[in-house]
Amino acid sequence: MNESRVPGFTSTGSKRPEALFGPDAGTAVPARLTRSAGCRVWDADGREYVDYVMGLGAVALGYGHPAVTAAARRAVEAGVVGPLPPVQEEELAEALAAHIPWLERVRFLKTGAEAVAAAVRLARVATGRDHVLGCGYHGWLDWCQGSAEGAGIPAAVRSLFAELPFNDVAGTRALIRERGHQLAAVVVEPVVVAEPRREWLETLRAETTRAGAVLIFDEIKTAFRLAIGGAAERYGVRPDLAVLGKALANGFPLAAVGGRAELMAGAERTWISSTLATEGVALAAARATLDVFVRERVCEHLHRVGTRLLHGLHDVQRRHAAAVTGVAGLAEMCFLHYATDELSCAVAVRCARRGLLFKRTAYNFVSLAHDEGTIDHTLATLDAALHEI
Numbered sequence: 001m002n003e004s005r006v007p008g009f010t011s012t013g014s015k016r017p018e019a020l021f022g023p024d025a026g027t028a029v030p031a032r033l034t035r036s037a038g039c040r041v042w043d044a045d046g047r048e049y050v051d052y053v054m055g056l057g058a059v060a061l062g063y064g065h066p067a068v069t070a071a072a073r074r075a076v077e078a079g080v081v082g083p084l085p086p087v088q089e090e091e092l093a094e095a096l097a098a099h100i101p102w103l104e105r106v107r108f109l110k111t112g113a114e115a116v117a118a119a120v121r122l123a124r125v126a127t128g129r130d131h132v133l134g135c136g137y138h139g140w141l142d143w144c145q146g147s148a149e150g151a152g153i154p155a156a157v158r159s160l161f162a163e164l165p166f167n168d169v170a171g172t173r174a175l176i177r178e179r180g181h182q183l184a185a186v187v188v189e190p191v192v193v194a195e196p197r198r199e200w201l202e203t204l205r206a207e208t209t210r211a212g213a214v215l216i217f218d219e220i221k222t223a224f225r226l227a228i229g230g231a232a233e234r235y236g237v238r239p240d241l242a243v244l245g246k247a248l249a250n251g252f253p254l255a256a257v258g259g260r261a262e263l264m265a266g267a268e269r270t271w272i273s274s275t276l277a278t279e280g281v282a283l284a285a286a287r288a289t290l291d292v293f294v295r296e297r298v299c300e301h302l303h304r305v306g307t308r309l310l311h312g313l314h315d316v317q318r319r320h321a322a323a324v325t326g327v328a329g330l331a332e333m334c335f336l337h338y339a340t341d342e343l344s345c346a347v348a349v350r351c352a353r354r355g356l357l358f359k360r361t362a363y364n365f366v367s368l369a370h371d372e373g374t375i376d377h378t379l380a381t382l383d384a385a386l387h388e389i
Contacts, residue, residue, distance in 0.1 A: 014056055020359065021352065022345025029352045036063035038369035041357070050374060051357045052364035057221050057333065060247035060302065061292055062369025068250045071288035075281040088283035095290055096256065100229040102238050103258035107267055108277050112220040112245035113139025115255035116187065118272045119241045120144075122257070123185035123214035125266035131182040133175060135164040136189025138218055144187070166192040167200045173207055180211035187216040190231030193328045193362055201237040208240075214263065220245040220255070221363070224289070225332050227299050250289045254282035298368050305375055306331030306366045312379035320386040323347075333363040336382075343389065350385035358382065 009016050021029045030043035039062055041051045054060070061068060075088070093106040109115045116138045124130060138144040144161055145153045162179070164186065165171040176186060186208050190196050208215040217239035223230035224247035232238055241259035248254055258264065292298060310331045317324040317336065326337040338344040344360035351358050356378060358364055
């Protein structure tokens with residue numbers, strides 16, 4: 001790739017060519033896009049691809065969904081921002097609470113990272129404690145970076161955060177009890193590569209209550225995908241606070257933190273604010289997205305076509321067992337495990353040459369724009385790429 005004026009090639013780390021295709025992909029793979037529509041994108045050379053990256057899961061209706069685009073266009077024409085909060089802010093909060101009743105109060109922000117940080121701040125306000133246990137990826141901000149992360153994070157901040165083991169009931173219980181008297185919050189992605197065990201979720205709920213800590217579900221990937229209310233809705237375990245993002249506004253920049261009214265009231269005792277948190281275009285896009293999800297039963301579609309993809313990936317794995325060691329994720333967000341990192345790169349490159357963008361790591365996302373024919377073509381392309389290798 002040519003030298004970029006943007007350090008690291010792009011401002012979104014997971015979209016770097018080496019992240020998608022490996023460090024030795026060369027120039028034969030797409031580096032930058034010019035257009036997207038439905039489940040297809042076009043690169044700077046005009047080549048067309050079927051896409052499963054879907055804005056890293058931020059798009060569940062398909063790129064440029066007409067209802068969302070129309071709502072956003074109206075908001076642009078109305079002025080985008082102003083000196084007062086827009087009516088869309090309260091309307092969206094009411095609409096979300098109607099479909100996700102455990103969001104008794106809601107605050108809006110622009111990114112998932114800052115929304116999860118806001119949830120942790122609220123937990124610290126409520127408990128008067130500092131320590132946090134986390135499970136999964138919660139963004140790049142200092143509070144959630146462990147000892148293995150990059151430079152520039154104060155040691156004192158690192159010491160307040162520790163990792164919780166996913167789906168490990170005994171380990172989870174022991175860690176929460178060990179830190180209970182210091183623990184402000186336990187923040188978990190309810191899905192990390194695999195489905196959560198019911199016993200694990202119930203242990204999280206029981207042990208945080210016992211410790212007087214706040215249970216936060218990071219539903220950035222799972223809300224508006226597994227269900228409108230995410231994993232909490234699918235599995236029936238309610239957090240104290242939940243964070244939504246990504247597909248909430250079908251690609252427009254918006255995130256939300258919400259939950260129990262008494263916890264959310266802490267927003268008036270600390271400072272959580274952003275100039276563009278109440279920018280009207282993303283709020284309008286999210287309201288339209290919610291309407292489409294309800295009207296077109298989008299989550300049912302995602303599960304149906306995702307199940308077709310997941311079953312097909314298992315067939316691919318059986319046919320290429322030496323190269324593909326397993327299938328991971330859920331129907332709505334899945335990927336293949338390869339025998340080596342080099343194999344995963346080779347498959348991703350060969351798929352791209354055949355007009356398919358299929359991530360070699362977590363996750364590939366289906367959308368409303370993916371249909372059965374697209375899924376079948378995708379599976380045939382993966383099979384051909386693996387045969388070639």
